[in-house]
Amino acid sequence: MNCGYTRQRGERSRHPRFLRAALAAAMTATVLAGCASASTDEPEPGPLTMLLPAGTVADSMQPIVDEFSESTGIDVNAIVLPVNDMRSRQVLSLNQKSSELDVIMLDDSWVAEVRNHLLPLDMITESDLDGYLPSVVEAFKTDGTLWALPSYMSTRTIFYRTDILEEAGLEPPRTFDELRATAKALTTGPQYGFVFPLGNSETYVNSWATFAYNAGMEGLLNDSNTEAAFNDEGGLAALELLDGIFKDGSMPPDSIQYGMEQVATAMYEGQAAMGMLSTPFVERLSDPANTQFAGKFRMMPMPQAEGVTGDSYITAGFGFSLSKYGEHQDEALELLRFINEKFLHPGPDADASVITNPASEDAFASPALAEVFVDGQDELIEHMMTEATTRPHVSQWGEIVTVLGTEMQKVFLGQQSAKDALTKSEEQVNEALSKD
């Protein structure tokens, strides 16, 4: 009688049941372990972990971090990411209250977004900050509380080609009207008179705001940061100026998608006689490896609108802060102080990225600065940084930038007037601010 065994008498199974089950379990465990294990190229974590934005900042910070590790014996795991990825990862990590990050590198506009997750730097005294320009310290303060120590701070202005203006017999423009006329006069064939980052981004808003301040705008928001204040004559004049230059054909048609890097590229390649860039670009514009026109670029003071006296600027940049959730806060503070010293008192061997982001008295007095900002530009950069104001510190800053960028782009696309763009932006910004 067959009692249920499928095998014939004497036949052995080559794959005993338990072996098959074990194989299945092993495969399942392997797949699950593979999903669970993180596959990254990041180095083994040390006692301190921080994120750095890829590019010149990371390149210049790595030696500082290495020097800190050598002198203190405290290892630092500096993870380099593109700046937007760095911001995303920091926001996610801090919102999860993770102890992953010890030191937070943040743009001054991000302070209001993440300050609830940062340690107030109450232990930093006035003497620790003595020597910094007031504006760069204010950039990282909200309601009198310091959240980060400034590092890579800069402003933006118009760079121009000295050879092109000389050949045309023109001087650097001092007024809005002169700027528009000069840009038009210098637009010949493949060369445009002016290039500007019109792409829908924070770069555009900061650049437009610089013009707006020089047209008499009091501020982007009111003093209490509860209402928009940019819908005034200054904001309108700045937007109309940029739109006018664009509609004149004095800017490359695809400026509408330009960020700072594309503007720089246009300058490198000689496509534009003037362009708006942040001040650290002076080093890259002086490098023959980047452009055949190295040595022919100079900064100019910002032109003003009719009836406005005194040039104005906006300072912005990165600072270093401490995560509330880090497990090595003493060591992290030590790193912060070490970095702070490098920027407050940059030595003669300081990296070019540190030199081109001067924010302290010692930095402006550094002989290295005059080697980069030649022909009196060292005095100009000191003037610009001293006169600079800061951006508002509100958690809705990202939304404000998006609204302004979107509505103003419609002006350049001919979809609405400048006044309508500012009015609509004002309504949306006020609505966003009212949700706080």
Next chain:
Amino acid sequence: MANGRDQQTIARRGLGEAETSIEAFANHRRYSSKSLLGHAMLAAPVVLVVGLLVVPTVYTIWVSFYSWSMISGAEPSFIGLGNYIDVLSDASLRGSVGRTMIFVVASVGLQFVVGFGLALLLYHSFGRLKAIQTVLLLPMMVSDVVVGLSWRLILQYDGLANWTLQLAGIPPVYWLGEDLALASIILVDCWQNVPFVTLIIYAALQSLPEDVMDASRVDGASWWARLIHIVIPMIKPAILVVLLFRTVFSLRSFGTVWVLTQGGPGDASTLISIETYRQAFRDFNLGLGSTMSVFLLLIGLIITFAYMRWLNREAL
């Protein structure tokens, strides 16, 4: 009283039934042990599907009912359909839905027409030339980012396309400008994905029974008549697969569009996927980003069901 013979019969029947029962039991045991092994081997992919697909989808739908910003400092708060009302009432968000529909219809339609034509060409004329097949399939193998970067260099104002036009004395065109940005990304999407359509349709064409085709030729059917009345009906399942896949993938196009235009200029080429990314990962508005994702899911499901009904579900 049963006689001996009957008793033997009864006994045999009983034994047979017993044997049947025992055999059934033994088969059940064999089936159970096999099914256990089968289930065990299925466990890993099921866990993966549930963990990586079902759970995130349900969580996304749940988050879409909350006002949740990671940078406002406020705790997430339940707002019901508030995010959905925001999407439907916001002109720019509505616009991204409309542009996505245009993109999908135009891109998939164009891909199907061109891909079908290429497949017919390969089938009738160049099927033996493997090199041509390989070249035609190359665009499909290039990553989205590389495609976007390459085409941006070609289509930018001072790029290769305008340089070529200027050689012919034609003024440069702003390919990535407001008027043509959407058309340009449709063109690039077609360039990259026509090979997929070609591949599937060509494989389906090769499975056509020769005798049927020969009979139709003998009967005097024209090429067009054969195509409409024989070829297309016979490869309908493949057509469904192609349209379904291309529609779903086009709906969620992101990489190429982001690299090419970032949804700009303005919002000229902003699709749902771009808007979702901006909301969730640039503005950290998880509630609104999740809502946009749910909209994308719903649109995909509606289109999928529409395809099923239109092209005859039995084709699958």
